[in-house]
Amino acid sequence: MTAGSELKPVLVFDSGIGGLTVLREARVLMPERGFIYVADDAGFPYGGWEEAALKDRIITLFARLLRDHDPEVCVIACNTAFTLVGADLRAAFPHMTFVGTVPAIKPAAERTRSGLVSVLATPGTVKRAYTRDLIESFAQKCHVRLVGSENLARMAEAYIRGEPVSDEAVLAEIGQCFIEKEGSRKTDIVVLACTHYPFMANVFRRLAPWPVDWIDPAEAIARQARRKVPLVEGAEHPDAFDFSIFTSGNPDFSTRRLMQGFGLAIG
Structure with a gap:
């Protein structure tokens, strides 16, 4: 396997744009991989949600994300989400590797x-x-x-x-x-x-x-993700990835500009 297009992407998930701190570190450690950044801005902030409703929301969202994008690994770059639903995600999707974020x-x-x-x-x-x-x-x-x-x-x-x-x-x-x-x-x-x-x-x-x-914690999370992602020698960075998904479907102009600054197209 040497062609970049054959490599699965790394999916980074957060309630908003905070997970960009993790994405930044992960890119340094996994330059051969493409990335999909998912911001659940339609649900942001998570702090006011009832736990059961938030669990259902995140699991339903991941069912669609995994079906549509088939990532190599999913990085849950959100303490609130992972401490609540990390175990449920692993139980619901046992074929997928989830790297979580917990307080350091x-x-x-x-x-x-x-x-x-x-x-x-x-x-x-x-x-x-x-x-x-x-x-x-x-x-x-x-x-x-x-x-x-x-x-x-x-x-x-x-x-x-x-x-x-x-x-x-x-x-x-x-x-x-x-x-x-x-x-x-x-x-x-x-x-x-x-x-x-x-x-x-x-x-x-x-x-x-x-x-x-x-x-x-961003660097430690990225290191853990690197340990879970196979290193493929000679692989080229795939052009098909490095895009962002916003669950609102309509990020504002300043957010779009920020994503462009991180080299992410709006998916």
């Missing part, structure tokens, strides 16, 4: 010096039992604060499209991540548990009351 609590617990870690996430990820289990399994010796932001994913979408976002609004969302204990111990790691958030990492660093390590 284990590496945060391994790297913290103060023992104070915050997880900046969506409300859906914060309330998920999956997240609590990660803390129980890997961070028992740490104080982990879960911060569920109602508005930050929307703000990140606006920010990456070039729309203005006020410092005050951002600080109101991230401020609870920073805690002090016993006078000298301070939060030293913040886990970015939503793929939208790394787009605003420079803003977070500027507004933070003290320096912390912001953990972006």
